[in-house]
Amino acid sequence: MTEHALPDWRHAFPWPSADTHKHRRGRMGVISGKATQTGAARLAARAGLRIGAGVVRILCPPDAAQVIAPAIEAIMLTPFTGSETLFEAAEGMDAVVVGPAAGVNDATVLNIHTLAETGAALVVDADGLTVFEHRAADLFRVLDRDDVLTPHEGEFRRLFPGLLDLGRVEAAATAAARAKAVVVLKGPATIIAAPDGRIAVNDNGSPWLATAGTGDVLAGMIGGLIAQRMDSFDAARAAVWMHSAAAQGFGPGLIAEDLPERLPGVLAALYAQAAT
Template identity: 80%
Template sequence: MKLSPSLSDWRISLPWPGPDTHKHQRGRLGVVSGRAHQTGAARLAARAGLRIGAGVVRILCPPDAAAVIAPAIEAIMLTPFGSVEALTEAVEGMDAVVIGPAAGVTDATRANVRALAATGAALIVDADALTVFEGWPQDLFEVLDRDDVLTPHEGEFKRLFPGLLEKGREAAAREAAKRVGCVVLLKGPQTLIAAPDGRLAVNDNGTPWLATAGTGDVLAGMIGGLMAQRMDSFDAARAAVWMHAEAARGFGPGLIAEDLPERLPSVLGALYDARS
């Protein structure tokens, strides 16, 4: 695979295992699932996190979803939780947690986000976990810190930052990251990654093959998998966006979200071989 000459400096930060590395040193990632009829998105995110190198990946699910998820996973672990307190206990020791993919736009999701923010795990807040704070964005912003990442598409961005996109996408992303105090990844044909200190990255290898359901869930899991390996949040977001697009480009027409994690080994292999 030919690598783009415009690859950013995130390459030097990619976490590669050494000869003595064991699974817990490669990071522990949690992914919160929705209810029994909404489990596919979390499974996509979890598989992507595992493929990108997280040593241990665990899906955290409502009790009614456990019987659905269990037959569909192998190396990924599973822990049901029935309360906010049980969720907090389940994520003890985790490095990063993805919440939002098909989590449900419910009071429970809002409470789960706030509880997770107090655990010390870095958060990747996506999809329903963004939408659920429409009308109350400050309730989300006040619990986040610089290690967290928000991953809205433009519709979700507008719900959290009404009117901000009128300034233009780049200015809006920068202002949003500054306002929230964490990394904001604004998805689109040219995905933008903004840090709260004013840094802005524009992804340069977008592809229309990603315009299909579930690809955003995969991206959230990829970011989470890199962050679980203690990669800086801004670098992890930049790296995941580029690899996500590169995996899609390598597959081409007919891509569905399930294909993306299976393309990651070839993308990672090319990056590994190109180390200088």
């Protein structure tokens, strides 16, 4: 990863100590879409669990619960019926991923506004970004510096029309300042920008990530690191690098489901480096 006079994120990686328990490793939530759109949330949740979050819970509409329940094991599940029950279910969480296959509708807008009141750091992806096209200010009003937006270029244009004309690095930096949140502008050289002016350009991008669902995995990885109290900017740049490293390690034939299962190998290599 190309840095601009930044400390190496490896020095801030949240390795557990001998007395660490699951709640100290952080609590992460993922909002699922309806019954026919649950795969993205399951990918994000598994990635968050694999990267070290101690407790991961999928929050879903009631119709999705029977679909999700048989497909998860260590991941927990809580249905919610509206903003009040969503707030109760998410209260006490350290990070929540919202947007993957959530639906481009008013319910997603309401869910994001509700989650912003819980105190959890938000990782907003996919539908959670697209739904604010032409009303981006409504999203920016509820964000803070610990929150992360993870747009690809199409989603970026919907929230920040015209900014890409400045070039990707300047566009991401301007967007982070405008949103007052971390922005991860995805692409072959992903740009990570913080609202305080920090910028990182990832240099280990992998073409094998060009397949459906890999962005959902990345969102879950970022959320899982933030849940472990890693600084959101550091969490984003660490997750982007590890996401690409996992893809490179697998190579041809990669699908999104493979990525969480490659993370233990990437983590083991990083842990060995940290121990030397």
